[in-house]
Amino acid sequence: MCVLLAYEAPADSMIVKLSTAFSNDDVLEIHILFHELITDAYVNNYASGNIWQNYLTHFILSNENFFSLACERREPPQGSLKDIALHDFEVFMRLFSLDNEHLHYIDNFIGDERQNSPVCEISKAIAESHSSQKIFDIVTNWYKRHGVGYFSTRKAFRYDGGKFAALANSDVGDVRLDDLVGYEAQKAELRANTEAFISGRPANNVLLYGDGGTGKSTSVKAILNEYFADGLRVIEIYKHQFRDILKITEALRKRNYKFILFIDDLSFEEHEIEYKYLKAIIEGGIETRPENILIYATSNRRHIIRETWKDRDDMEHNGDIHRSDTVEEKLSLASRFGIAINFSSPQRKMYHKIVKSLAEKSGIVIDDAELISGSDRWEIRHGGMTGRAARQYVDYLLGRKQGE
Secondary structure (H helix, E strand, O other), rough: OOOOOOOOOOOOOOOHHHHHHHHHHHHHHHHHHHHHHHHHHHHOOOEEOOOOHHHHHHHHHHOOHHHHHHHOOOOOOOOOHHHHHHHHHHHHHHOOOOOOOHHHHHHOEEOOOOHHHHHHHHHHHOOOOOOHHHHHHHHHHHHHHHHOOOHHHHEEEEOOOOOOEOOOOOHOOOOOOOHHHOHHHHHHHHHHHHHHHHHHOOOOEEEEEEOOOOHHHHHHHHHHHHHHHEEEEEEEEHHHHHHHHHHHHHHOOOOOOOOEEEOOOOOEEOOOOOOOHHHHHHHHOOOOOOOOEEEEEEEOOOEEOOOHHHHHHHOHHHHOOOEEHHHHHHHHHHHOOOOEEEEEEOOOHHHHHHHHHHHHHHHOOHHHHHHHHHHHHHHOOOOOOOHHHHHHHHHHHHHHHHOO
């Protein structure tokens, strides 16, 4: 029985079900459970090596409890707490070294290189350990450096029904700021603010606004990839979830990470009032925003909320001064972002530079004149000169090349 590590698992857990199947030598049930185990391994990127040991390692690295969260906050366990943890790791060693003839099916699983996650490396290190103290050191060092739970191994998340659901790392890709051609001043400002944030210095909420397809969302993904190892994580939230934004920030407040709440394509129509919840958390509410949380939002509109002539119905006239409470309230949302970065559509020369850069990185060999003339025809039919149009054009050429 484990006290801190919550290893006295419920009856429907993989640990209990496999132990029962092993005891009964129920071959059919064992193989069904192995199928579930392999599926979980691929979903969580540890389908390489000894899957049983990887599963246990993934469990222990993901299990959020008093002990693991204290280690994440760099509060070293001492006295009785440490003694109890060492006892738990003794139990863990017995599970880890479980010997059963059926386990040979999954004790040397060969997946692809994408499945060789940090979980697999920690699993190997534990397998080479011969004492609970050594395992204690390995696991607690992981908690201190990377944290615990999904936040320790995944980059991006969404808020779903009161919980944080991890997005596959492939959804974020491996894009870097240097992959975004042009916009040097914009990238430098975004990078400087993010570095201040992860360093614990004062930093601002950021609004990235401008034309569609210019790299606003891509820039946020690039920032996440570049600073993931420094503890940066992104939580994507949607407009209908703004009512829960205080719950979200409270759940993240005590975690030892830096979180960006990412709102993509932020805009409000005339009848929508969700912006009031966002205003309250950005600045001015009684509940202050935690120091480990910033808000990065993208919008095609500089002032986020579309202004209509109806907004001027409450216009007051006082001499030469005209003021509308509705207009002022709506426009004040954009002003609450400390930094506003403009991403406008590139001029033709820059558009051509983006196309050439993307074609070169994709390994496309084509005459410059043909490449440029084709890109000009493409942008006319596909929404103008943007980085997105350039990417789509190069993908089109790449598809034709691979189909030859």
